[in-house]
Amino acid sequence: MTEQLFIELNFQAVVFLLIIGFIGGLVSGFIGSGGAFVLTPGMMSLGVPGLVAVASNICHKFPKALVGAIKRHKFGQVDVKLGLSMAVTASLGMWWGSNIQKSIKATYGEAGSNLYVSAAFVIVLTIVGLFVLRDAVRIYRSGDTSGEEEVGRLARWVQSVEIPGTMVTFHVAKTRVSFLFILPLGFATGLLASTIAVGGFVGVPGMMYVLGASSLVASATELVIAFVMGLGGTINFAMSGYVDIRLAMLILLASLFGIQLGAIGTTYVHPYMIKVVMATIMLIVAVSRAIVVPVYLAQLGYMALDAATADILKKVSFVFMVAALAAGALIIIGAMIRGHRRQATA
Amino acid sequence: MSTSAKPWGKLAYYGVGSFACYAALFMNEREVLATFTRTDGAYWLLPVIVAFVISYFHGGFTGCFWEVLGVQAKKPVPKAVEKEEIEE
Numbered sequence: 001m002t003e004q005l006f007i008e009l010n011f012q013a014v015v016f017l018l019i020i021g022f023i024g025g026l027v028s029g030f031i032g033s034g035g036a037f038v039l040t041p042g043m044m045s046l047g048v049p050g051l052v053a054v055a056s057n058i059c060h061k062f063p064k065a066l067v068g069a070i071k072r073h074k075f076g077q078v079d080v081k082l083g084l085s086m087a088v089t090a091s092l093g094m095w096w097g098s099n100i101q102k103s104i105k106a107t108y109g110e111a112g113s114n115l116y117v118s119a120a121f122v123i124v125l126t127i128v129g130l131f132v133l134r135d136a137v138r139i140y141r142s143g144d145t146s147g148e149e150e151v152g153r154l155a156r157w158v159q160s161v162e163i164p165g166t167m168v169t170f171h172v173a174k175t176r177v178s179f180l181f182i183l184p185l186g187f188a189t190g191l192l193a194s195t196i197a198v199g200g201f202v203g204v205p206g207m208m209y210v211l212g213a214s215s216l217v218a219s220a221t222e223l224v225i226a227f228v229m230g231l232g233g234t235i236n237f238a239m240s241g242y243v244d245i246r247l248a249m250l251i252l253l254a255s256l257f258g259i260q261l262g263a264i265g266t267t268y269v270h271p272y273m274i275k276v277v278m279a280t281i282m283l284i285v286a287v288s289r290a291i292v293v294p295v296y297l298a299q300l301g302y303m304a305l306d307a308a309t310a311d312i313l314k315k316v317s318f319v320f321m322v323a324a325l326a327a328g329a330l331i332i333i334g335a336m337i338r339g340h341r342r343q344a345t346a
Numbered sequence: 347m348s349t350s351a352k353p354w355g356k357l358a359y360y361g362v363g364s365f366a367c368y369a370a371l372f373m374n375e376r377e378v379l380a381t382f383t384r385t386d387g388a389y390w391l392l393p394v395i396v397a398f399v400i401s402y403f404h405g406g407f408t409g410c411f412w413e414v415l416g417v418q419a420k421k422p423v424p425k426a427v428e429k430e431e432i433e434e
Contacts, residue, residue, distance in 0.1 A: 006379055059393055063401030071409065075419060234397070238390035241383035245393045249371060249400055256401070256408040264412065267420040343420055 005052050006244050013046045017247065018254040020322075021060070023329045025255030029068050029262020030332045031278045032222030033200025035255070036061065037121075037285055038321050040197060043247060045318065052244050054197070055237030059248035062230030064255045065223045071263040072220035079172035079217055082207065083224025085179070086186040090199060090229055093190025101194065111299035118296060120195045121289035128205050129282030135209075136275035145270040148214070155212030173213035173221065185210055186225075193229060200226065201282055208275075215274040216266060265332050268339030273331070281328040288320030357410040363403035371396070 007013070020042050024035020036057055043053035072078050105113040135152075139145055151159070155175070163178040170176070185206040193199025200222045207218035237243050266274070295313050298305035305313075371378055382392045412418070 005383075009375075059397060063397040063405070066398075067401050067405035067408075070405070231394070234394055235390060238382075238393045239385065241385045241390075243382065243393045245378060245382050245396060246371065246375060248393070248397065249368070252397070252400060253368065253404065256404050257411065260405075260408045260412050261417065264417060264419050339420070 005049055005242070006246075007047045009246060009250075014250060016042065016046065017250045020325070021251035021254035022258040023325050024251075025064060025068075025258025025260075026262040026265075026332060027258075027277070027281065027325060027328045028064060028223070028226075028255070029071070029259035030219070030265050031200070031262075031274055031281075031328070032068075032204050032219035033198050033226060034281060034328065035325065036197040038325050039251060041318060041321065048244070048247065051237075051242050052247075055234070055240075055242035056244045056247040057197070057251070058230050058233040058237060059243045059245065060251040060255060062227050062234055063252055064259055065226035065230055067256055068259040068263055069220070069223035069227055071260060072223060072266065075220075075263070075267055076172070077216050077220035077266065078224060079170050079213065079221045080224060081168075082170045082173050082182075082211075082213070083221040084228065085168065085182050086189060086203060086207070086221070087225045087228035089183050089186025090190030090193065090203070090225055091232060093187035093192075094194045094199075094229060094233075095190075096187070097191040097194030100191075108300065111296050115293065115296035115300065117195055118289040118293050120192070122286050122293065124192060124196075125201060125282040125286035125289075128201060129279050129286060131209070132205055132275050133279035133283065136272050136279055139272040139275070145272055149208075149271055151212040152209050154209055158210055159212055170211075170213075173207070173211065173217045175212045177211055181210060189225065190229065199229065201278075204278065215271045219266070219274050219278075220263075262332060265336040265339075268343065269332075269335040270339075273335045277328045277331050277335075280331060281324045284320060284324035284327060288317045288324060291317040291320065352414045353410045354414065357407065357414055360403050360406035360410060364400070364407045367396075367400050367403055 020035070020038055024039055027034035039057045039060075040050075040053045043056065044050055048056070069078055069083075073080070101113060101116070104116050108115075139149070158177055158181050159175060161178055161181075163180055166178040166180050167176060168179050168182070185203070189199040189203035189206065191199075192202045203225055204215075204218045204222050207213040207221060208215055213221065234243065291313055294303060294305055295310045297303045298310060381389060382396075383389075
């Protein structure tokens with residue numbers, strides 16, 4: 001089993017994992033999630049089987065999220081109660097999502113499963129990404145980029161709904177909502193996590209726009225959710241013997257440098273920059289996944305596509321994914337440098 | 347960027363711990379992999395325990411690393427928490 005599932009590590013593979021790990025950590029420390037969508041296919045491109053790549057990625061994710069959550073908790077940005085509430089309901093979503101995945105794979109095979117994952121990426125990330133981007137642009141145009149974020153109309157309505165016996169107060173997130181709103185939100189986060197491995201792309205905007213948490217608190221609280229779900233996922237995969245601890249700890253080696261830096265970065269930037277980074281990554285990743293949709297449609301027999309074109313599309317898609325992460329990292333570093341200069345001149 | 351004393355002692359403590367963990371892992375790569383992927387008994391606990399131990403040492407090391415370089419959180423940190431309680 002060991003010889004078939006686990007690759008020999010060479011210098012190039014190690015350097016690749018360290019670089020992607022650092023950038024993924026930086027983005028996670030800043031927006032609460034990110035990196036998994038590049039790390040899993042990245043490991044697979046090194047010859048790691050899909051299941052081992054997913055398992056090893058999730059095994060690096062939970063200690064990374066733990067370190068990030070502790071760091072941002074020191075800055076007063078983590079709502080532990082909200083994170084745990086979301087994590088419990090997200091676990092249900094994750095279980096449901098993995099059953100859907102299994103069912104699609106059994107009916108339509110690997111290509112059908114890949115098409116489902118890509119479609120989920122494109123639809124969800126385009127809709128949510130555009131919504132977050134529109135909000136970031138609105139804040140930028142308002143000229144008040146450094147002030148406290150306004151609670152949106154939907155969140156104000158959610159906060160106004162009183163359902164006796166279900167109301168929960170979240171002090172750090174400064175919101176009081178019915179648990180009946182947390183339930184579907186956490187469920188959707190888990191469902192997305194089991195489908196595209198980045199539940200935070202729904203969880204963070206959900207906490208901001210549905211529950212009324214600020215972007216700082218939502219992105220920091222997402223790390224609690226990622227820790228709980230990552231720990232559960234790791235135990236699940238470890239029981240089947242799929243975790244390559246070498247890969248996981250190599251990625252962790254670099255990602256902890258990144259997550260510390262990303263967390264520190266949140267204290268220097270205007271809060272709306274979290275929305276800018278999140279929207280940028282989501283929209284570029286959506287394009288990346290849209291590029292490979294014809295490949296899976298061809299594999300299912302719905303259209304004709306020669307092997308060379310399919311290979312090019314897959315490579316272009318991966319380049320876009322890496323570009324999404326790199327773009328996010330560049331925006332974060334740029335915003336941190338500007339924020340530091342502002343403080344120095346103040 | 348920072349005028350406070352650098353945490354060199356903590357950096358050394360966490361750094362040595364982190365280095366020892368990684369050295370033990372990669373110097374016994376094959377044995378570790380073979381043991382950690384066993385599906386009988388409670389061997390599944392090993393990757394989880396190692397991840398926690400490394401996150402303690404390496405998390406502490408990376409935190410001190412940036413601090414020693416002078417990269418620290420802006421002070422005062424933006425107030426995400428307000429002291430007043432939300433009306434129940």
